Amino acid sequence: MAPEPPLLSMSGITKSFPGVRALDGVDLDVQAGEVHCLLGQNGAGKSTLIKVLAGAHQPDTGTIRWRGEEVTLRSPIAAMRLGIATIYQELDLVEHLSVAENVHLGHEPTAAGFVVRGKAARSSTAQLLERLGHPEIDPARLVGDLSAAHQQIVSMARALSHDVRLIVMDEPSAALDPDEVDNLFRIVGDLTSAGVAVVYISHRLEEIRRIGDRVTVLKDGRAVAGGLPAKTTPTRDVVAMMTGRNVEYVFPERPTTDATAGKPLLEVRGLARHGEFEPLDLSVRPGEIVGLAGLVGSGRSEILETIYGARKPSAGHVLVDGRALRPGSVRAAVRAGLGLAPEERKAQALLMLESVTRNVSVSSMSRFSRGGWIDRAAELGAARAATRELSLRPDNPSVPVRTLSGGNQQKAVLARWLLRGCRVLLLDEPTRGVDVGARAELYAVVRRLADEGLAVLLVSSEVPEVLGLADRVLVLREGRVVHTAPARELDEHRVLDLVMEGSPAS
Amino acid sequence: MTQHASPPRDSTGKVPSAGAAPGWRGLMARADVRTLSLLGVLAALIVIGGITKPDEFLDTRNLQLVLTQGSVIGVVTVGMTFVIISGGIDLSVGAIVALASVWATTVATQEYGFAGILFTAVIVGVGCGLVNGVLIAYGAMVPFIATLAMLASARGLALQITDGKTQIVTVPSVLDLGERDAYVLGIPPLVMVFAVVTIIGWLVLNRTTFGRRSVAVGGNAEAARLAGIDVRRQRLYLYLLSGLCCGIAAFMLVILSGSGQNTNGNLYELDAIAAAIIGGTLLSGGRGTITGSVLGVLIFTTITNIFALNNLQSDVQQIAKGAIIVAAVLVQRRTASTT
Numbered sequence: 014m015a016p017e018p019p020l021l022s023m024s025g026i027t028k029s030f031p032g033v034r035a036l037d038g039v040d041l042d043v044q045a046g047e048v049h050c051l052l053g054q055n056g057a058g059k060s061t062l063i064k065v066l067a068g069a070h071q072p073d074t075g076t077i078r079w080r081g082e083e084v085t086l087r088s089p090i091a092a093m094r095l096g097i098a099t100i101y102q103e104l105d106l107v108e109h110l111s112v113a114e115n116v117h118l119g120h121e122p123t124a125a126g127f128v129v130r131g132k133a134a135r136s137s138t139a140q141l142l143e144r145l146g147h148p149e150i151d152p153a154r155l156v157g158d159l160s161a162a163h164q165q166i167v168s169m170a171r172a173l174s175h176d177v178r179l180i181v182m183d184e185p186s187a188a189l190d191p192d193e194v195d196n197l198f199r200i201v202g203d204l205t206s207a208g209v210a211v212v213y214i215s216h217r218l219e220e221i222r223r224i225g226d227r228v229t230v231l232k233d234g235r236a237v238a239g240g241l242p243a244k245t246t247p248t249r250d251v252v253a254m255m256t257g258r259n260v261e262y263v264f265p266e267r268p269t270t271d272a273t274a275g276k277p278l279l280e281v282r283g284l285a286r287h288g289e290f291e292p293l294d295l296s297v298r299p300g301e302i303v304g305l306a307g308l309v310g311s312g313r314s315e316i317l318e319t320i321y322g323a324r325k326p327s328a329g330h331v332l333v334d335g336r337a338l339r340p341g342s343v344r345a346a347v348r349a350g351l352g353l354a355p356e357e358r359k360a361q362a363l364l365m366l367e368s369v370t371r372n373v374s375v376s377s378m379s380r381f382s383r384g385g386w387i388d389r390a391a392e393l394g395a396a397r398a399a400t401r402e403l404s405l406r407p408d409n410p411s412v413p414v415r416t417l418s419g420g421n422q423q424k425a426v427l428a429r430w431l432l433r434g435c436r437v438l439l440l441d442e443p444t445r446g447v448d449v450g451a452r453a454e455l456y457a458v459v460r461r462l463a464d465e466g467l468a469v470l471l472v473s474s475e476v477p478e479v480l481g482l483a484d485r486v487l488v489l490r491e492g493r494v495v496h497t498a499p500a501r502e503l504d505e506h507r508v509l510d511l512v513m514e515g516s517p518a519s
Numbered sequence: 520m521t522q523h524a525s526p527p528r529d530s531t532g533k534v535p536s537a538g539a540a541p542g543w544r545g546l547m548a549r550a551d552v553r554t555l556s557l558l559g560v561l562a563a564l565i566v567i568g569g570i571t572k573p574d575e576f577l578d579t580r581n582l583q584l585v586l587t588q589g590s591v592i593g594v595v596t597v598g599m600t601f602v603i604i605s606g607g608i609d610l611s612v613g614a615i616v617a618l619a620s621v622w623a624t625t626v627a628t629q630e631y632g633f634a635g636i637l638f639t640a641v642i643v644g645v646g647c648g649l650v651n652g653v654l655i656a657y658g659a660m661v662p663f664i665a666t667l668a669m670l671a672s673a674r675g676l677a678l679q680i681t682d683g684k685t686q687i688v689t690v691p692s693v694l695d696l697g698e699r700d701a702y703v704l705g706i707p708p709l710v711m712v713f714a715v716v717t718i719i720g721w722l723v724l725n726r727t728t729f730g731r732r733s734v735a736v737g738g739n740a741e742a743a744r745l746a747g748i749d750v751r752r753q754r755l756y757l758y759l760l761s762g763l764c765c766g767i768a769a770f771m772l773v774i775l776s777g778s779g780q781n782t783n784g785n786l787y788e789l790d791a792i793a794a795a796i797i798g799g800t801l802l803s804g805g806r807g808t809i810t811g812s813v814l815g816v817l818i819f820t821t822i823t824n825i826f827a828l829n830n831l832q833s834d835v836q837q838i839a840k841g842a843i844i845v846a847a848v849l850v851q852r853r854t855a856s857t858t
Contacts (some may be wrong), residue, residue, distance in 0.1 A: 343745060360742070360747070361741050366806050367735075367805075375731070375743070378732075385729055405585055452658045
């Protein structure tokens with residue numbers, strides 16, 4: 014007897030977009046009941062591959078076999094009919110519809126063919142949510158009112174509302190807290206023991222160790238390794254395959270001089286926002302990097318945005334060089350020398366239709382203009398100098414910013430503030446969407462900027478990043494600072510304990 | 520000769536200054552596919568006009584007429600282009616033109632002569648733009664709603680002022696500008712006004728901080744705000760600019776028709792939006808060109824003229840215009856996805 018064919022077998026998949034060969038002959042085998050992890054840097058082709066699998070893209074060449082039979086996934090609906098469901102990183106939920114309506118979108122239970130049976134939809138949704146360990150989510154609530162973590166649960170409930178045999182999860186843990194991640198892994202375990210296959214995409218190697226069965230590594234549109242054992246392949250080897258390098262995180266050396274000696278450049282006194290975070294005091298000196306560690310929902314981003322004036326505080330002040338800023342005014346903050354690299358780079362920082370030059374110069378236009386008239390040669394020269402200083406690639410500021418990788422887009426944002434002559438840099442999740450290889454470089458850039466006298470306030474959900482980069486760390490829990498200490502006196506376990514238990518060392 | 524084989528460097532600003540030929544070649548190299556295709560469409564229309572009505576279409580007087588008709592809506596379109604690039608919309612342009620034209624031609628205003636008419640038209644236009652801008656920028660109203668309300672109110676006010684009657688202009692210096700004697704080298708003054716507005720509009724959009732901010736606000740308002748741009752003030756200025764263009768257009772219409780009527784500027788909002796869209800301006804904001812919009816206006820006006828010369832009724836014209844808008848957007852989507 015022939016061995017049972019794999020549930021899914023993709024072979025020789027190629028897909029080109031104008032100017033880019035996104036997939037160049039990729040093979041992928043997935044067995045029923047396994048967690049198959051897909052690894053690769055940004056731009057390696059992971060997203061394209063799962064879109065082919067979801068029926069959203071048609072491959073140029075290559076074959077897809079489903080339980081041994083060749084199939085064509087003409088549309089997302091065709092893929093769904095076979096039992097392939099995809100949970101995208103950017104959740105595709107309709108915010109103005111309820112949880113139940115989202116779960117049943119496109120296949121509503123109906124009476125007489127078109128009358129939606131709302132009650133039936135709600136009760137079956139409630140069952141799915143319970144199965145997912147979240148019975149507290151009300152099926153009648155609007156999805157837009159839910160937290161990111163709950164939205165993800167809804168997205169998963171939608172996948173399960175079909176008769177699903179394979180679920181693709183694109184970085185499902187990115188927006189989740191550790192306990193939410195545990196719940197996610199429990200769900201994944203339940204699914205696989207029921208014979209469902211999971212294709213799991215993540216940047217976090219430790220997750221892949223925990224739940225993965227096999228790993229396929231993509232690099233530059235090719236599968237450089239297929240079906241490796243997830244638990245035993247050495248990290249060093251996996252990282253080497255992804256990057257061609259042997260390192261994961263390299264943090265720059267801290268300066269030997271003591272930065273705590275100087276006068277604070279940024280001071281925050283009793284800053285608070287109702288319902289978001291409680292009165293907060295902190296100060297950052299020139300040359301110092303201060304990190305805020307905390308879970309999603311602990312108020313980290315809100316604190317940075319309030320310091321920056323993008324949100325109006327309900328109490329307290331922000332002082333730069335001893336002078337108080339007008340509360341709730343971004344322009345006052347920028348004028349005083351603050352710069353923000355926000356969490357949602359594409360939505361909050363970049364002008365995606367424009368060139369790198371214009372993205373870099375947008376906050377300093379008055380420097381290149383007289384009477385509103387822009388000196389474009391001076392603008393280009395300054396943008397070139399600023400991007401070169403950060404070794405932004407490609408070394409041509411005239412290219413559109415959307416063609417840059419995540420790490421280089423972040424550098425474009427930093428170059429904007431560098432050019433502006435910013436003295437206090439607020440970094441919100443600076444390496445989000447930045448691949449492993451480019452992170453070390455970004456860390457080095459941040460440290461260098463601090464060494465040149467900038468005060469840096471850093472927020473990150475990745476504890477090793479805060480501990481590795483910052484000089485001093487403030488641990489947040491539910492909008493409150495529960496602990497402050499030099500970074501070298503803390504370790505990851507200690508921080509996670511503080512973050513979850515909230516028991517300050519006494 | 521220097522070699523121009525290097526990849527497009529659109530913001531270097533280093534156009535070879537010596538010699539006319541490389542300058543022209545440089546211009547062609549910089550002109551994007553969209554502009555060239557619009558020029559192609561315009562050229563094709565001229566050929567069609569020349570073939571179907573060789574004597575009438577290519578007649579100097581007819582060409583002067585086409586350009587003059589295009590000038591009024593063209594000035595409105597320049598302002599509209601800025602508003603759309605910034606992610607907004609101005610539905611009230613036609614109504615503002617009507618209100619400004621009747622307010623500028625009341626008996627009382629005409630007593631102040633040329634300056635009185637010009638001043639009133641511009642002030643009424645800017646005033647309406649101010650109301651739009653304040654409601655949208657500081658009252659957080661959706662541009663569609665605020666300018667729709669302005670459309671209704673301004674038309675109503677125009678009707679109230681005129682009581683439905685045509686207000687004849689009796690100021691000779693104004694009327695003279697519409698006469699053939701005022702043409703310079705065969706170019707009507709109104710066309711020159713349009714040309715000046717176009718050039719200023721192009722310079723403001725491409726060479727000034729105002730233009731950059733408009734594009735930034737339209738491309739990503741939140742990013743613009745967090746980059747330190749005063750987004751609300753910019754929005755206010757943009758509707759003021761659109762109102763100013765309407766005021767100028769109203770004055771041009773008064774010269775052209777020798778009168779002020781509350782029915783002036785009917786459906787200008789649709790023509791101006793359509794011209795901008797055909798010209799490649801994204802309705803969602805963040806991208807658009809003055810050149811494209813002006814070509815859009817010229818294409819529309821030329822079609823109208825050719826149809827009129829061939830005795831095709833306005834219903835056919837409207838259908839054709841609709842088809843052209845759809846075709847232009849489809850073609851643009853294709854070129855956008857391949858570049």
